[in-house]
Amino acid sequence: MPHTPIKIFGKTIGEGYPTFFIAEIGLNHNGSMDIAKQLIDVAVNAGCDAVKFQKRDIESLSVRSFLDAPDTRFPEFGSTYREVREFVEFSEEEFTELKRYAQEKEIPFFVTPFDIPSAQMLARIGVDAYKSASHNLTHIPLLKHLIAQQKPMIVSTGMAMLEELDLAVNLLKESNIPFVLLHCVSSYPTAPELINLKTIDFLRERYQVPVGYSGHEMLETESLPTLSAVARGACVVERHITLDHHMVGFDHKISLTPNELQKLMGQIRSIDKMMGTGLKTLLPEERIKRDQQRVSLVSSRKISAGEIIQPDMVCFKGPGTGFACYDLDQIVGKSAITDIDEDTLFQAEMFN
Structure with missing residues (x-):
């Protein structure tokens, strides 16, 4: 105490x-x-x-x-x-x-x-x-x-x-x-x-x-x-x-x-x-590095509209401005509503 x-x-x-x-x-x-x-x-x-x-x-x-x-x-x-x-x-x-x-x-x-x-x-x-x-x-x-x-x-x-x-x-x-x-x-x-x-x-x-x-x-x-x-x-x-x-x-x-x-x-x-304060928070000074250096979910091949996302269609690359790796389960099993080029960061608007 x-x-x-x-x-x-x-x-x-x-x-x-x-x-x-x-x-x-x-x-x-x-x-x-x-x-x-x-x-x-x-x-x-x-x-x-x-x-x-x-x-x-x-x-x-x-x-x-x-x-x-x-x-x-x-x-x-x-x-x-x-x-x-x-x-x-x-x-x-x-x-x-x-x-x-x-x-x-x-x-x-x-x-x-x-x-x-x-x-x-x-x-x-x-x-x-x-x-x-x-x-x-x-x-x-x-x-x-x-x-x-x-x-x-x-x-x-x-x-x-x-x-x-x-x-x-x-x-x-x-x-x-x-x-x-x-x-x-x-x-x-x-x-x-x-x-x-x-x-x-x-x-x-x-x-x-x-x-x-x-x-x-x-x-x-x-x-x-x-x-x-x-x-x-x-x-x-x-x-x-x-x-x-x-x-x-x-x-x-x-x-x-x-x-x-x-x-x-x-x-x-x-x-x-x-x-400092002892609280663990994301500092404004860290945000740029976070976006640059964190890893996101990325398409491992071209995906056509209507395809169901499978685990082998996903790889993990920077930058960290897309879905975080811990979001993998949120996109696997979803249907793409647009064509997705290979080596592209997954974004929310690509799915239902």
Whole structure:
């Protein structure tokens, strides 16, 4: 049974509608408002449907011993996990400015809150939808808080066991808010053999809701998994974007550069057009070829008026503008009312 399409940001999401593409800026702004705005511009120029950021309240993120543990991944950001995370976080005022900038550029803006204080902040600045990250699928208090906002939700499903996913989906369905599930593998980057695109079909059939794809694939695959997901029916695609793969930071190496994003968007829009309606019909563009290349019923010898048509008087040749071959039984046994030359297409006016 097909799912019911939903609306997010004024656009319809579901089977038969254009793929909704989310440009995930995430933390690839590296704490810079200038870079964040440049990435919004990149998404706008590529024709993306929305931009998304991430927000974490550091004290709500982890226990203090974990926050204050050494972190040597990005010395430019800090020397502890807390310092690294604080370096890339925006304030409420900064998010308010980014929302204003996105509105100016006429692209929908939303954010993944990783904790309840962050969700409360987003409610204050006003967002039209929420994203729930994979690792918060089992954070039921946060999920219930987001559901209570009565906004559309996009929910990633990485790391989930089936019973956990059932629980989250039941909560969402009971709320009657529109939502989309994203098939996601929380491995960065995701090796091709782990992507498991058939999960898109499984989620759609099990839950009867729109299903999309959040990709973290290896750059070497050249977005083939994303394109395959769209062809398989993913109605939403989320991909990280960056200004440069070589920038210091969390997700730059699994992200799309401006040129890669432009190319992928063009390919996705082409697939959208190729998907069609799913109905098998004779297209106007096919009719000429049909007439030229199909085979008709043709006289195999001269037939005199009054003769009864026998099977051996009929052969099968082009063009396809006469009786179709499946009409053979309709003319065998009929009497010709006019002389019919050899090698002539049979026509209705030749018979009673």
